[in-house]
Amino acid sequence: MGQIKPSSMWVSLVVILPLLWKGITCLAGYSIQVSPSVSVQEGLCVTIPCNFTADNRKTFSNSYGYWIRMPLHPGDIVATNDKSSDVKKPNFYLMGNPDSGDCTLTITDARREDEGKYFFRFAESKDIGVKYSYYREVTTAITVTDLTEEPVISDLGTVTAGIDKTVTCSPPGNCSATSLLIQWKKSDVSGIWKTSPTITFTPSLYDHQKTITCEMITSGGNTTKKTILLDVDYPCISTREHTNDSTKSLDSTFFIGIIIGMTIVIIVLLAIIIVGFCHFLKRRQKKRRLGKGSPDPRTQGTESTYEELKGQSKDIYSDLTK
Structure with missing residues (x-):
């Protein structure tokens, strides 16, 4: 086996290094800014802001974005703007526009089964162009907690x-x-x-x-x-005013009743006093008449009878002496 000449090695490095550097530059040109963990209450919704670059670019045309659940399984797409792809979760939505480097994800009506890890994949076109999956950079873990928010x-x-x-x-x-x-x-x-x-x-x-x-x-x-x-x-009059008026009306009726009752009691008392006073005056006048020599009916009959008997006795005596 022949030895590699130093001159040949340097030639190879000159050729390979630019290629390696180009590859490193491409990998470095792919980045994503998204939260690694998100919590959402059961039944509620959450929006996860997300931005990315691909091939050192932030703008594209007719591109596609995919949110995919981990671990990697074919067809586990949960949200995309690619209408030809089936999605596994109808409550996940790719709200951002991939053409502007926006990969924002919205989850509505969160359920316990939505918990898991997800990553974003970008495709500049279906057939050619830049394609990249960002699970090496960031995966987003979604946790669904108990509902505590009020309606x-x-x-x-x-x-x-x-x-x-x-x-x-x-x-x-x-x-x-x-x-x-x-x-x-x-x-x-x-x-x-x-x-x-x-x-x-x-x-x-x-x-x-x-x-x-x-x-x-x-x-x-x-x-x-x-x-x-x-x-x-209440129409035209508020309920509170109506209630207050009713209360005032009831209070007035109560006091009127008290006044009427007291008036009746006073009238009855006055009547009793007047009748008693009149009776007292009659008795007093009667006593006064008796005190001035007025014949007493109780003795008048007795005196008359005595005089008559006296006269009769004289007549009887005269008759006997004859």
Whole structure:
């Protein structure tokens, strides 16, 4: 076996080194900026910002981006702008435009089975051009945690008795959450009141100061809720004013009743006093008449009888002496 001459070795290095340097430059021209770990609550959504460079470029034309689940399995694409590719997760969306080096990923209605590691792959075209998978640089681990966020209830505005009111309950962030169950409860209704994210009801005066509650329930049974107080107005007159007027009316009626009762008692007492006084005056006048020599009916009859007997006795004596 012949020895390699030093001159030949230097010639080979001169030829190979530029090629090696070109390869290193190409590898160095591929970078990605994305969070290595992301946490999202069950049923909610999260957007993961992502930017990349390929071949030292940030702009392309007619390019494709793919988010793929680890470990590497053919067809495990979860999000892409390539309409010809099947995706395994319809709640994953490639929101960024790969033509501008944007690989932003959005997950809606997060579920426990969405947990795992994912990486981004770029293809400048399907057949030719730059293609690169960034799992060597960064893989993004997604964790799905328990639901703790409260639902959001739309602004009720003015609630007027007798006028229909529509209200909506939704997950925070306006997430599209088909796996979450939305149901309503009302303080004066036992059990479930309504089972729809958007409801329409007709408030009444009896609903004033009542509460309505929206409950958001995950497939695993975890529940969060939001409660609001109903402040119901009456047409033209607010419920509070109406309530105050009613209270004032009741108070006036109460006091009027007391006054009438007291008046009746006073009248009765005065009548008793007057009758008693009149009776007293009659008795006094009678005593005065007797004191001035007026004949006493009780003695008048006795005196008359005595005089008559006296006269009769004289006549009888005269008759006997004759």
